Amino acid sequence: MKKASLILALVVSTGFPLSAIAQSPSSGQNIAPVYEGFETNPDGSFNLLFGYYNRNWEEQIDVPVGPGNYLEPGGPDRGQPTHFFPRRNQFVFRVHVPADFGDKEVVWTLTTNGVTERAYGTLRPAYAVDAVVMSANFGAGGQTGFRPSLTGNLPPELT
DSSP states (O other): OHHHHHHHHHHHHHOHHHHHHHTSOOSSOOEEEEEEEEEEOTTSOEEEEEEEEEOOSSOOEEOOSBTTEEEETTOSOSSOOSEEOSEEEEEEEEEEEOTTOTTOOEEEEEEETTEEEEEEEOOOGGGBOOHHHHHHHTTOSGGGOOOGGGTTOOOOOOO
C-alpha cells in the first residue's frame, strides 16, 4: 500500500500528463500551409514543394478546392490536398514551374475554422531541397539524428 501511495504521489506531483493533454487540442484548430522548398528538374524547370500543419491532434478536415483552398497564379487547383490529416505533413504535393520562373511566387491560401493562412513558394536559394534535405526532414541519420557530416557541411579547420 505504501509503495502504491508513493507512486501515485510521484505521478500527481509531476503534473506532466495533465499539462501535456492541455497543450494538444484534438479539434477546432486551423491548418497552416507550409512551403517546404524547391527541387530542380533535369530540364531546368522546378517543382515547388508544399506541406501543411494541421494543429489538431485528431480532427481530419476536408476543404474542397475553391475560395478556401486555392493556389495562384495558375489555380485554383494545382494538385493541393483537399483532405487534411492531423499534425505535420511534409512534402505533400509539388507545383511545377518553368525554368524562367525567376523571382515570382506561387501562393497557397487555405482557410480552416475561420482562419486564413498562406504559404509563399519562391526560388530563393535558401529553399533549395535535394534528397539529403528530404531525408533529414524524415528523420534520417540513425539514432543520433541528422548529422552535418552526411552532407559534407562541416566547419572549417584552421591549419
